[in-house]
Amino acid sequence: MLRLKITGMESLLVRERDNLRDVSPPLARFAPVLAASALANFIAGGRPPWAPLDPAYSRSKTADGYATGILVRTGALMGSIRTVVNGDRVTVGSGVPYASAHQYGITRRNIPPRPFFVLQDEDLRSLGKFVADYITGAA
Secondary structure, three states: OOOOOOOOHHHHHHHHHHHHHOOHHHHHHHHHHHHHHHHHHHHHOOOOOOOOOOHHHHHHHHHOOOOOOOOOOOOOOHHHEEEEEEOOEEEEEEOOOOHHHHHHOEHHHOEOOOOOOOOOHHHHHHHHHHHHHHHHOOO
Protein backbone atom coordinates (compact mmCIF):
# COMPACT_ATOMS: atom_id res chain seq x y z
CA MET A 1 0.00 0.00 0.00
CA LEU A 2 1.29 3.44 -0.95
CA ARG A 3 0.80 6.28 1.52
CA LEU A 4 1.26 9.84 0.49
CA LYS A 5 1.51 12.77 2.84
CA ILE A 6 0.55 16.11 1.38
CA THR A 7 1.73 19.04 3.44
CA GLY A 8 0.24 22.48 3.27
CA MET A 9 -3.15 21.23 2.01
CA GLU A 10 -5.10 22.59 4.96
CA SER A 11 -3.82 26.15 4.52
CA LEU A 12 -4.48 25.93 0.78
CA LEU A 13 -8.07 24.82 1.37
CA VAL A 14 -8.66 27.59 3.91
CA ARG A 15 -7.33 30.18 1.46
CA GLU A 16 -9.53 28.86 -1.35
CA ARG A 17 -12.57 28.81 0.93
CA ASP A 18 -11.91 32.46 1.75
CA ASN A 19 -11.55 33.29 -1.95
CA LEU A 20 -14.95 31.78 -2.67
CA ARG A 21 -16.70 34.02 -0.15
CA ASP A 22 -16.44 36.98 -2.50
CA VAL A 23 -17.25 36.10 -6.11
CA SER A 24 -17.55 39.72 -7.24
CA PRO A 25 -14.07 39.83 -8.88
CA PRO A 26 -14.81 37.11 -11.48
CA LEU A 27 -18.33 38.50 -11.95
CA ALA A 28 -16.87 41.95 -12.63
CA ARG A 29 -14.77 40.38 -15.41
CA PHE A 30 -17.82 38.51 -16.70
CA ALA A 31 -20.17 41.53 -16.88
CA PRO A 32 -18.64 43.01 -20.08
CA VAL A 33 -18.75 39.55 -21.68
CA LEU A 34 -22.50 39.46 -21.08
CA ALA A 35 -23.00 42.94 -22.54
CA ALA A 36 -20.89 42.04 -25.61
CA SER A 37 -22.86 38.82 -26.03
CA ALA A 38 -26.16 40.72 -26.05
CA LEU A 39 -24.74 43.12 -28.64
CA ALA A 40 -23.61 40.15 -30.75
CA ASN A 41 -27.17 38.81 -30.60
CA PHE A 42 -28.45 42.06 -32.11
CA ILE A 43 -25.81 42.04 -34.83
CA ALA A 44 -26.50 38.39 -35.71
CA GLY A 45 -30.28 38.83 -35.67
CA GLY A 46 -30.52 36.45 -32.73
CA ARG A 47 -28.57 33.41 -31.61
CA PRO A 48 -30.56 31.29 -32.39
CA PRO A 49 -32.09 33.39 -35.19
CA TRP A 50 -35.11 35.49 -34.30
CA ALA A 51 -38.46 35.24 -36.03
CA PRO A 52 -38.45 37.33 -39.23
CA LEU A 53 -40.18 40.70 -39.38
CA ASP A 54 -43.68 40.95 -40.73
CA PRO A 55 -43.17 41.83 -44.45
CA ALA A 56 -45.39 44.93 -44.28
CA TYR A 57 -43.50 46.26 -41.25
CA SER A 58 -40.18 45.53 -42.92
CA ARG A 59 -41.22 47.54 -46.00
CA SER A 60 -42.37 50.48 -43.84
CA LYS A 61 -39.02 50.53 -41.98
CA THR A 62 -37.13 50.69 -45.25
CA ALA A 63 -39.42 53.41 -46.64
CA ASP A 64 -38.97 55.49 -43.46
CA GLY A 65 -35.17 55.26 -43.75
CA TYR A 66 -34.70 53.19 -40.60
CA ALA A 67 -32.26 50.33 -40.20
CA THR A 68 -33.68 47.13 -41.66
CA GLY A 69 -32.25 44.71 -39.08
CA ILE A 70 -34.54 43.09 -36.55
CA LEU A 71 -34.78 45.08 -33.28
CA VAL A 72 -32.51 47.86 -34.54
CA ARG A 73 -35.01 50.39 -35.93
CA THR A 74 -33.29 53.29 -34.14
CA GLY A 75 -30.59 51.43 -32.21
CA ALA A 76 -31.97 52.62 -28.85
CA LEU A 77 -32.64 49.12 -27.52
CA MET A 78 -29.30 47.77 -28.68
CA GLY A 79 -27.50 50.75 -27.13
CA SER A 80 -29.30 50.47 -23.81
CA ILE A 81 -27.68 47.25 -22.57
CA ARG A 82 -26.15 47.72 -19.11
CA THR A 83 -24.53 45.42 -16.55
CA VAL A 84 -24.33 45.80 -12.78
CA VAL A 85 -22.30 43.65 -10.39
CA ASN A 86 -23.62 43.60 -6.85
CA GLY A 87 -21.90 41.11 -4.55
CA ASP A 88 -22.61 37.61 -5.81
CA ARG A 89 -24.91 38.74 -8.61
CA VAL A 90 -24.41 40.21 -12.06
CA THR A 91 -27.45 41.78 -13.69
CA VAL A 92 -27.77 42.52 -17.38
CA GLY A 93 -30.64 44.69 -18.43
CA SER A 94 -32.08 47.53 -20.40
CA GLY A 95 -33.91 50.63 -19.25
CA VAL A 96 -35.89 50.83 -22.48
CA PRO A 97 -39.60 50.32 -21.64
CA TYR A 98 -40.25 47.95 -24.56
CA ALA A 99 -37.24 45.69 -23.92
CA SER A 100 -39.25 42.98 -22.15
CA ALA A 101 -41.87 42.98 -24.95
CA HIS A 102 -39.16 41.98 -27.41
CA GLN A 103 -37.27 39.66 -25.05
CA TYR A 104 -40.39 37.63 -24.16
CA GLY A 105 -42.91 38.56 -26.86
CA ILE A 106 -46.54 39.65 -26.51
CA THR A 107 -49.01 37.17 -27.95
CA ARG A 108 -52.01 39.53 -27.99
CA ARG A 109 -50.03 42.08 -30.05
CA ASN A 110 -48.49 39.43 -32.32
CA ILE A 111 -44.94 40.26 -31.19
CA PRO A 112 -42.87 37.08 -31.17
CA PRO A 113 -40.17 36.64 -28.55
CA ARG A 114 -36.78 37.75 -29.82
CA PRO A 115 -34.51 37.14 -26.83
CA PHE A 116 -31.39 39.27 -26.93
CA PHE A 117 -30.28 38.28 -23.42
CA VAL A 118 -29.27 34.69 -24.17
CA LEU A 119 -26.21 33.06 -22.68
CA GLN A 120 -24.14 31.36 -25.34
CA ASP A 121 -21.88 28.37 -24.72
CA GLU A 122 -18.82 30.58 -25.15
CA ASP A 123 -20.17 32.95 -22.47
CA LEU A 124 -20.40 30.08 -20.01
CA ARG A 125 -16.87 28.97 -20.91
CA SER A 126 -15.63 32.52 -20.22
CA LEU A 127 -17.36 32.56 -16.84
CA GLY A 128 -15.83 29.17 -15.99
CA LYS A 129 -12.38 30.46 -16.93
CA PHE A 130 -12.79 33.64 -14.87
CA VAL A 131 -13.89 31.62 -11.83
CA ALA A 132 -11.07 29.07 -12.26
CA ASP A 133 -8.52 31.88 -12.68
CA TYR A 134 -9.83 33.57 -9.56
CA ILE A 135 -9.70 30.40 -7.47
CA THR A 136 -6.19 29.53 -8.57
CA GLY A 137 -4.96 33.10 -8.26
CA ALA A 138 -4.24 33.46 -11.99
CA ALA A 139 -6.59 36.43 -12.36
